[in-house]
Amino acid sequence: MDILQKRKCLKFFTYIVILIGAFLMIMPFIWMLSTSFKEPLKVYEVPIKWIPEVFNFKNYTRLFTDYNFSLYMKNSLKICLLNIVGNILSCSLTAYAFAFCKHKYKNRLFLLLLATMMLPGVVTFFPQFILFNYIGWYGTLLPLWVPAFTGSAFYIFLLRQFFLTIPTELIDAAKMDGTSDLKILFQIVLPMSKPAIVVIIIYNFMAVWNDFFGPLIYIIREDQRTVAVALNYLKSTYEGTSSIPIVMAASTLLIIPSVLIYFFGQSYVSKGIVFKGVDK
Amino acid sequence: MKIQIRTCHSQFQQWISKHKFLLFASPWIIGFIAFTLIPMLSSLLISFTEWNILTPPKFAGLENYKSVFADPLFYKSLKVTLVYTFVSVPINVTLAFFAALLLNTDIKFINVYRTIYYLPAVVSGVVVSLLWSWIYNSEFGLFNNFLLKFGINGPRWLSDEHWIMPALIIMSIWGIGGSIIMYLSGLQGIPRYLYESAKLDAANWWTRLTKITLPSMSPIILFTGLTSVIGALQTFTQAYVMTSGGPNNASLFYAYYVYKHAFVWKQMGKACALAWILFIVIFLITVILLKASKSKIYYESKDGGDIL
Structure with missing residues (x-):
């Protein structure tokens, strides 16, 4: 041969x-x-x-006529949007600091940031619940989106890696012209970081849309349920196997948005994730 | 007066430019303190109390820890979780790696295949659990009907305590798409000239794999392996939705056991103690994995911040 x-x-x-x-x-x-x-x-x-x-x-039609799924979808969508807005705002500010600002403890703080990425969610989740319960947020949607406005380590990391690929000459020149840092971030850096932003939107949407544990713990009112939690309640309202077709219909409904958003954002994923160290 | 205001103003600006880093990083710093540091420290304190959320906590010393270490279900849940993690993660990492190698070729419709492999990874854990409960149905489910074609009478996957773990591990393989995507982006970053010069040296497939591909990919393999281990150690949804920890506690995952203490039995003190023990276990495993892999990980350049 x-x-x-x-x-x-x-x-x-x-x-x-x-x-x-x-x-x-x-x-x-x-x-x-x-x-x-x-x-x-x-x-x-x-x-x-x-x-x-x-x-x-x-x-499928019964999900909307008998089970209020349009409301659940609206709830999920609302929480997703708030999370995405919060994360993009806070993560881009923080990533800008880590990419372009100077500070004595910057490297140590960056290591801390990476360490929190490895921090198991279970460990912070229960204490967080106690905190939110203490300040009266239990039973509201606030615990499900307010933390997004303080950023998330993984997204900050992704953005920072991407920011570092932007030529520093561009930023230095803008600084020489007296452009403020906020303007540099929102008018120069962010528009150039579209792939990384799209990746964050995709990942964050899926993470929040699919989240089960958070809504399971914090939501007590029926009209606040997200789709993921509602799906599990749908299963437990029936006993036995007679529920299978309608549960499968709801499952299909739940995965359609994730599949669509991945399908349309797919081409950005490989461009937006920068793993390698950047030559400086 | 005017001069004073001006100096004041410029002092303010100076202050801003001096602390620019802290100002810009403040969202994360505030979040870290409010949502990570304070809750973690307070949970450490709570782990030394007896608390049912409704009445004020009572100091209990080491009672919670004593009761954890005297609890046979604690050891059971730890064992279940560790077995699941250290069987499923190596299988998934290896399969995902070879799948990525296969999918890194330029055959027709390759993007369609990549999407198909990734698709299960975008599906919510609840859907995965509900769908697979149905797939594993012993009489009418897809899996046993498939096995029957080969003349095998499938077991009662979810209600047999010996088969529940294999069932959950097989199910976890369905979600390897996330790792595949990571590996694919890593494979595409390996410089072509390395393979071309290897071909000139007549290096065979195996040599190219072990001398070029694996070393170049080692940081990404470590990263996905480590995050998978950390994720698997916190498995919750499968236990909650599919099995309720059963049969005979054969799928009593640790995170589910913590959840039961906190939200079903209202024993916040013991739940916090359990969470801290898990934290220490995860920390130790992470350190051991990082140490053990140190000599085997190849970094091209450390500058600019590789992941690990």
């Missing part, structure tokens, strides 16, 4: 493995979708029917 043939063989093998992997990855989704269109009793059919005989949209 000559080299060319060998290479072709290898490529074919790669292709097959990728295909099998993709098939296994997408299978659960297809099953979820197919189940979401079924009548409750049809889920017990063996062998599995992949394409339901009748496409039954009742499961």
Whole structure:
């Protein structure tokens, strides 16, 4: 076998493995979708029917007529937007400080920032709950978005890494002209950092939209529920397996926004994440 | 008078430019103090008290810690969590790495395949848990029906205490897309000339992998490995949504056990003690992993801040 043939063989093998992997990855989704269109009793059919005989949209419409899902989606969306605005504002300010300002303890503080990235959420979560309970925020949506206005270590890190790729000459020149730092940040640095901003929007949206633990702990009123929590309540209102089609319909509904936002922001992801140290 | 105001004004400006760093970093610094430092310290204090949230805390000394270390379920939950973490993370890191190698080729529709591999990672933990409860249904579920095609009678995954852990580990593999994306961006950053000169030296596939790819990727592998370990040690949603810690506490994850103490049994003191023990465990594991990997991690340049 000559080299060319060998290479072709290898490529074919790669292709097959990728295909099998993709098939296994997408299978659960297809099953979820197919189940979401079924009548409750049809889920017990063996062998599995992949394409339901009748496409039954009742499961989807019932989510809105019987279960208030439009309100839950609005709640989730509201919290997501507040988080994104808060994070972009606070993280860009902090990242600017770490990228372009000087301070005696800057490096030590940066190490501290990286360390908090590794800090397990479980450890801070319970004490935070006690704090929010103490200041009377339990049962409100405030604990779910106010902390975003103080930034998040990972996003600060991403932005700082991206800021460092911006030529310093540009910033120095603006400083010579007497432009204030805030103007430099919002008129020069941020517009050049679009990929990193998009990455933060995608990651933050998914993190908040998908969050289960936070809303589970802090929300007590039914009309404040987010979709993720509402989905779990939906499951527990029924016992047994009769709930499966409507739960699968709600699950499908829950993942659509994440999939869409990833699909449209995808091309930015590889551009916005700068891992390597930057030559200075 | 005018002169005085002017100097005052310029002094103010001087103060601002001198403390510019602190001003700009203030959102994070305030957040760190208010939402991390103070809560952590106060939870340490609370761990030495008996407190049900409703009535004021009572000092209890080391009672909470004593009761934790005398609690067989504490050891059980620690074991469950550690087994899950140190079986699932190595499997996932390895699979994600090879998947990224495969997906780093230029075949047709490669972007479609990459998206498919990543898709499960964008799905909420609640959806993953609900969907897989249904997949693991022993009679009508996808998994056992699939196994039946090969003549295998699948077990009762979620209600058999011996099969729950394998079930959760298999389920975790579905979410490797997040790591794959990291590895892909790392692979694309390896300079091409390294491979070309290796080819000139007639280095085979294995040599190229171990001498070029792995060393260049080692910081990213360490980073994703470490964050996966930290994440897995805090597994909660699966236990809450799928199993309620059962059967026979075989999926009593540590974070779920802490949650039960805090919000079901209203034992805030013991919950804080448990959280601090987990913090120390995670800290030790992180330090050990970082130390153990130190000689094996290759950094191109430390300047400008690599991640670790």
